[in-house]
Structure formats: structure tokens, C-alpha cells
Amino acid sequence: MKKVLGLAAAGLLAFSAANAGTITVANSDLTLYGAVSAGFETQDKELAVNGNALSQTTDTFRLYNVIIGLMKETNPNSPIGFNVAFGQFEVPTVLTSSDGVNGASLIKLGQTNQNFKPWLAEVSIVPIDGFKLSGGILWSKYGEKPVTFLNPHISRGLMFVFFDPVVYTGARAEYTLNLPGLGKVGVYAGYNQANGLKNVDAILGGYYPNIPSSKDAYELGITGDINLGAKIKYGLHYYDEAGGRNIWTLCLKSDFGIVKGGIQYSYTSKDDIIKKNDGNTSNSYWGIGVNFNISLLDAAIANVEFPMRIEYVKLDWDGTDNDTDKDKIWSFTITPTWKPTKNTFLRAEYTYTKSDSKMFVDTGKANPSTDDTRSTYAIEAGFLF
Numbered sequence: 001m002k003k004v005l006g007l008a009a010a011g012l013l014a015f016s017a018a019n020a021g022t023i024t025v026a027n028s029d030l031t032l033y034g035a036v037s038a039g040f041e042t043q044d045k046e047l048a049v050n051g052n053a054l055s056q057t058t059d060t061f062r063l064y065n066v067i068i069g070l071m072k073e074t075n076p077n078s079p080i081g082f083n084v085a086f087g088q089f090e091v092p093t094v095l096t097s098s099d100g101v102n103g104a105s106l107i108k109l110g111q112t113n114q115n116f117k118p119w120l121a122e123v124s125i126v127p128i129d130g131f132k133l134s135g136g137i138l139w140s141k142y143g144e145k146p147v148t149f150l151n152p153h154i155s156r157g158l159m160f161v162f163f164d165p166v167v168y169t170g171a172r173a174e175y176t177l178n179l180p181g182l183g184k185v186g187v188y189a190g191y192n193q194a195n196g197l198k199n200v201d202a203i204l205g206g207y208y209p210n211i212p213s214s215k216d217a218y219e220l221g222i223t224g225d226i227n228l229g230a231k232i233k234y235g236l237h238y239y240d241e242a243g244g245r246n247i248w249t250l251c252l253k254s255d256f257g258i259v260k261g262g263i264q265y266s267y268t269s270k271d272d273i274i275k276k277n278d279g280n281t282s283n284s285y286w287g288i289g290v291n292f293n294i295s296l297l298d299a300a301i302a303n304v305e306f307p308m309r310i311e312y313v314k315l316d317w318d319g320t321d322n323d324t325d326k327d328k329i330w331s332f333t334i335t336p337t338w339k340p341t342k343n344t345f346l347r348a349e350y351t352y353t354k355s356d357s358k359m360f361v362d363t364g365k366a367n368p369s370t371d372d373t374r375s376t377y378a379i380e381a382g383f384l385f
Contacts, residue, residue, distance in 0.1 A: 037382030054100030165196035
């Protein structure tokens with residue numbers, strides 16, 4: 001899924017293996033892959049920062065993805081490989097449009113819909129079986145992916161905005177081992193320069209106005225499967241920004257045939273208790289996302305799926321467990337999807353987001369008013385190769 005566990009940064013690897021062709025260059029087998037998708041989206045309101053909308057766009061046609069990638073996998077005869085994906089893409093979220101995301105530079109590596117450049121660029125070394133070293137532009141090991149077509153939904157959710165590091169430059173070591181009674185277990189550790197997401201607090205109205213800019217970040221995690229009547233895939237992840245966020249995340253997902261489901265729970269604290277504009281203090285918040293997908297495609301009934309996502313974030317602006325007028329956000333997303341072939345899709349989407357505070361602006365009016373809800377409608381068609 002996925003949003004909850006998501007495709008790993010190697011998601012493009014799995015995608016390419018299933019949909020791409022192989023070419024031979026200088027006696028090396030390389031895999032060429034990519035995707036193109038386009039669509040239309042409309043929104044009734046936009047996220048406001050300090051009373052101003054991040055974007056004035058209410059509806060527009062979108063070129064959601066133009067991605068071209070090239071990959072060489074490692075093998076016993078060639079322990080060094082790479083994976084690089086060039087492109088430009090849109091990152092709509094349930095809080096703000098693609099224009100808002102890029103206008104606020106939510107992703108620190110730059111605007112995603114300008115300049116055709118690498119957004120995944122990884123050189124990997126496998127010196128021994130089960131051990132992998134990677135470096136370059138990496139993706140988070142959990143959560144939604146930067147590009148639309150690797151997610152079950154068009155819009156990224158609350159967990160993506162508040163908790164997921166997303167994409168950053170750095171290095172990572174991974175090791176897979178077999179443990180008695182637990183089967184294959186993967187562990188990883190990495191270092192990066194904390195350039196995955198811009199500080200989301202600044203985007204949400206300056207509640208934490210003086211958080212220092214992080215320069216270093218570390219990640220640790222463990223993944224595997226357990227069998228409790230049904231196979232459950234799990235992931236425990238920790239992400240630590242120096243002088244910034246500390247994110248603890250638990251991911252679970254399972255496949256029950258027609259219905260697949262997953263849960264992501266994340267808790268974020270900050271290294272320092274921050275004094276806010278209203279004089280209160282707080283250094284933590286948490287959220288939970290639940291995903292499930294009714295897939296008639298996998299059951300060989302019809303080429304359609306119905307992914308749904310429900311998320312809740314407790315912001316804890318006042319530093320207590322009390323409910324306040326700026327305390328909670330929740331969101332619902334449904335994305336009926338038709339897949340006529342294995343490498344094509346057509347999907348429509350509706351999202352609804354509700355906040356305790358009036359954080360959205362109705363940009364379609366002459367004198368825009370603030371509101372606590374936001375709805376979006378979108379459609380996307382795509383081709384994978």
C-alpha cells in the first residue's frame with residue numbers, strides 16, 4: 001500500500017522489473033523504465049499561511065508525471081549496481097495543491113515540476129549476500145512515494161506531510177538475515193542531510209516560528225513478516241533530525257485476498273521545547289493512517305480497485321491532552337481505479353479534510369473567507385513502461 005507501508009525506495013526497482021524492457025550496453029544488461037500520467041483536479045479551498053492562500057489555483061489540468069529511469073541490478077558476478085530516475089512530477093496533498101507544495105518548497109530538494117532532473121539516483125554495492133550499501137538520492141523506507149503512480153491515491157495524505165521524510169541525499173546500509181521463528185528480517189541504518197521535507201510547522205501558520213534548520217539526520221529500522229493466522233508485514237522505523245524532528249513509526253499491512261489493509265502510526269517529538277506565538281509550549285504530535293483496498297483485480301473478478309485512506313493527526317499545539325481550537329486534523333480519501341492492462345490505469349479521486357482550526361481559504365470568492373474543511377476532486381490516466 002503503500003501509503004502505510006508503501007513501496008520501499010526500491011519501489012521503482014520492482015515497478016521496472018514488472019513493466020520495463022532490458023537493453024544491453026557495453027556488455028551490461030540495463031533496465032529501462034518510466035511512466036507518463038496526466039489528469040485534472042479541482043479544489044474548493046486552499047491552505048492558508050498567515051491568512052494568505054498558498055496558491056490561487058482552483059482547478060487545472062495536470063501533467064502529473066514524466067519519469068524515465070535506468071537501472072542495473074547487482075548479481076554475484078557484478079556486485080555494484082545503480083538506479084536513477086529522471087523526471088518532473090506533481091505532489092498534490094490533502095492539505096494543499098501541487099502549486100502550494102512547490103510554492104512553499106515543501107520538498108527541500110526543490111520544486112518537483114521544474115527542471116527535468118534526477119529524483120532517485122542510487123549507487124549500490126553488495127559485497128556479500130544479504131548486505132547492501134547505497135548512496136545518492138534516496139527515498140524513505142516507508143510511507144507514500146514522491147511520484148503519483150507508485151501510490152494508490154493521487155493526493156498524498158496527512159502522514160506524508162507531517163511525518164514522512166520522503167526523499168533526501170545520503171547513504172544507507174541494509175542487511176537481511178534469517179532468524180529462527182521469525183524468518184527473514186531486514187535491518188537498516190542511514191545518514192542524510194535532513195533535506196526530505198521542509199519544516200511543516202512553518203507551512204501550517206507559523207505555530208513554531210523559530211525552529212533551527214536541521215543539517216544532519218539519522219535513520220534506523222527493522223522490517224519483516226510474522227504469521228498470526230494471516231501474514232502480517234511489519235516495519236519499525238526511527239528518523240532523527242539534529243535540532244529538529246524525531247519520528248517513531250510503526251507500519252503494519254496484510255493481504256486478505258479481495259481486501260488488503262495497512263496501518264501507519266507515527267509520533268514526532270522535537271529536540272527542544274519550542275515557544276509558540278501564543279506563548280504556549282509544545283514539542284510533540286502524533287498521527288495514525290489506515291488504508292484498505294478492495295481489489296477485484298487481484299480476485300480476477302474485474303480490472304478495478306477501490307483504495308481508501310482515513311487519517312487522523314493530533315497536533316497538540318497547547319502541549320496538553322486537552323482539546324483546543326487548533327488541535328486536530330482528519331482526512332478521508334477514496335480513489336476508484338480501473339486497470340485495463342498491467343501497465344495502464346485510469347482513476348478518479350475524492351478527498352475531504354476537516355480541521356479544528358480555520359486553516360483553509362476559499363479562493364474562488366472575491367472576498368475569500370476562511371474555513372475548516374477542504375474537498376478536492378481529481379482524475380488521472382497513466383501509462384507505465
